[in-house]
Amino acid sequence: MTALTLDGNATAAAIKTELKERVAALAERGVVPGLGTLLVGDDPASRSYVTGKHRDCAEVGVSSISVELPASASQEEIADAVRRLNEDPAVTGFIVQLPLPAGIDENAILELIDPAKDADGLHPTNLGRLVLGVDPSAAVDAPLPCTPAGIIELLRRHDVAIAGRHVTVIGRGITVGRPLGLLLTRKGTDATVTLTHSRTVDLPAEVRRADIVVAAVGQPHLVQADWIKPGAAVLDVGVTRVGTTESGRARLAGDVDPAVAEVAGWLSPNPGGVGPMTRAMLVSNVVEAAERALST
């Protein structure tokens, strides 16, 4: 048996087609949503992620505004760039590409983002709304963190049942694991979640009882085939550079051992799984912010 594919490329393409219509409706009312990106330093991986985000925006008719600062930028220079993006009327949502250079207080920078323009859903106000929003229909409308929202959308659009199922999340990071636990346990999603991390005593045992496994730690091929309940859905989020190919390109490995495909019922490829979904949800947050701004 071989796992069915949780196809992030195809699903993200479908979401972008839907977004295109909403962008056209906004255009009729004279609004063009705009994504701002702030990139500090010249890490090639970060640069290529940012380029991908601009490409996605162009596909759906969202404009993009790119701000770059040198790796030597100070805390105050970065803060000023954030304040300018907050004030720029062409920017309906923006992100500060993480990680920021060593020595910069990342949380202090994230706190300066206008919560109404927070395209990542990582501002404390929006994360707080997610904590308070157990019942999402009662919650204040807020942008959701892109990777967790993309994971849930990927499962939903492949009809993988979530309600009442046991989900084991590997990794408690701020962009994936922790907010994913919050999203999965909301009313309407209704999963039971085990959030594991580097001090978890018996990780294979926690994974074995899961109907859905999300690996977001950045440890190449950590998750083994004999950890997987037959038929479970497995989402491979992490990527680690494990060397270079002969042609000089980065050789990347996900968190899931390829042999898992022989046991799992569903598997998200990496690349081509959660990554494109993250980007589609980012565009979705920017479009939603523009829609919200019109209605308030």
Ligand SMILES: Nc1nc(=O)c2c([nH]1)NC[C@@H]1CN(c3ccc(C(=O)N[C@@H](CCC(=O)O)C(=O)O)cc3)C=[N+]21
């Ligand atoms: N403020 C902030 N927000 C982020 O969302 C954020 C960030 N900082 N810092 C870095 C991580 C990483 N990240 C990725 C998103 C998509 C792909 C992606 O689409 N990957 C493709 C492959 C891309 C390629 O081939 O270059 C795939 O999985 O198929 C990868 C990585 C967002 N991040």
